[in-house]
Amino acid sequence: MTQPPSDTSLGLFLELAEIPSPPGQERAVADRVLTELADIGLTADEDDAGSSIGSAIGNILCRLPGRGQGTPLFLCAHLDTVPPKGAIEPVVEDGFVRNAAGTILGADNKSAVAVMLAAARRIVEGDVPHGGVELLFTPKEEVGLRGAYAFDHTRLEAALGFVYDQAAPIGEIILGAPTQKSLVARFHGRAAHAGMYPEEGRSAILAAARAIADMRLGRIDDRSSANVGVIEGGVARNIVPEWCTISAEARSRDPATVAELVQEMLDSIAFAASTSDCTVETELEHTYAGYTFAADAPVVALAAEGLRRAGYEPSTAFSGGGADANVFNERGVPCANLANGMIDIHTADERIAVEDLDSMVEVTLAIVAAARES
Structure with missing residues (x-):
């Protein structure tokens, strides 16, 4: 043309x-x-x-x-x-x-x-x-x-x-x-050889997976949704991963629902870290109102x-x-x-x-x- x-x-x-x-x-x-x-x-x-x-x-x-x-x-x-x-x-x-x-x-x-x-x-x-x-x-x-x-x-x-x-x-x-809040959680475990000494490792990816599995994600109701959009962790397939980071968000036209969803995420993250013998750091950001x-x-x-x-x-x-x-x-x-x-x-x-x-x-x-x- x-x-x-x-x-x-x-x-x-x-x-x-x-x-x-x-x-x-x-x-x-x-x-x-x-x-x-x-x-x-x-x-x-x-x-x-x-x-x-x-x-x-x-x-x-x-x-x-x-x-x-x-x-x-x-x-x-x-x-x-x-x-x-x-x-x-x-x-x-x-x-x-x-x-x-x-x-x-x-x-x-x-x-x-x-x-x-x-x-x-x-x-x-x-x-x-x-x-x-x-x-x-x-x-x-x-x-x-x-x-x-x-x-x-x-x-x-x-x-x-x-x-x-x-x-x-x-x-x-x-x-x-909607109002949106974003959340980043960084799990810290312990690295180990996945074939020789797996019992000595503490998988940060496993902790993150347990946390995600416990979250309410997707369409929550006609005003609200939640999502985990990024997972990053590990250095090689034969190493128990020491680190794993997830990035998540919650949004709703009801601010109270956003607060509720975020708290549920934080609770899931903390529980998964404790049951996996990992530690975790979280960062919460108010994205917009x-x-x-x-x-x-x-x-x-x-x-x-x-x-x-x-x-x-x-x-x-x-x-x-x-x-x-x-x-x-x-x-x-x-x-x-x-x-x-x-x-x-x-x-x-x-x-x-x-x-x-x-x-x-x-x-x-x-x-x-x-x-x-x-």
Whole structure:
């Protein structure tokens, strides 16, 4: 296909997607965003958050000053992706953008980045009146919303905001997302030759396995889930493993359930260590807080109005995942997460329809127009 112009949502997305940007390594894609903003005629500011969170960049904030009355709003997207397992070669096939190289595409969240930039260009070049629009681009969202947490939210002039970070058909508005806590447990046993002196060893992997087997994992109820996602341990098959580390999480829209699940995990870990004659060290981290909106909350109503104006029937749902929206809601700045059509994110089958990229630009402009009139 003929390469689309770089100032279109598709052209921008194709450019951004092929730039690898795993958490902490977002510099190249950030520079492309800064170049695009400058070409539009906008000035951006990058904070110093990178040095404190282990990223090559800080948070990038760009302000389009209001031109008339209305509700000022902000749009937020993250520049990092989950780490790709190979090259990223975005192609358009049958109306969808995919990665021809067999790893993630990065639609999460570069599709939102492209939409925000394309909408900003339309606003500036079309001299579109608005009540104030701010664009925020964050690093290290995929590893605990760290960029957003490091951002000084008092710098925002906006009264409310939106992220486009839900893999679902356009029209869906997220009313709530969970609280998440993460847990790392490191079991310490005793190494020994597995064939000659196994009775002298104390298997840290066995202790970890006993702990995991005792945990409630998977879907707990319609608001909660728990998972052990990483197990690391051992040095060779013929050595009783001295060390084993597990990484786990619990999440729920009910904070009390999160606390209950975490305590159960800690109890299972401690019991398994003691019965295996091992010791264990644990680290518990509050990853992010959950939130719930009423169906008639102003930020939800504004999103719904924008969607209707763009030709979509709004619907509402709850998410099992976190997004930068969690951070802003925790800090008292209403921020709604809107679905933008991403499919199979974080997998080699990740894709997004070209039509949805264009449509989200129209949704954005419709929300900006509705905010001006609110």
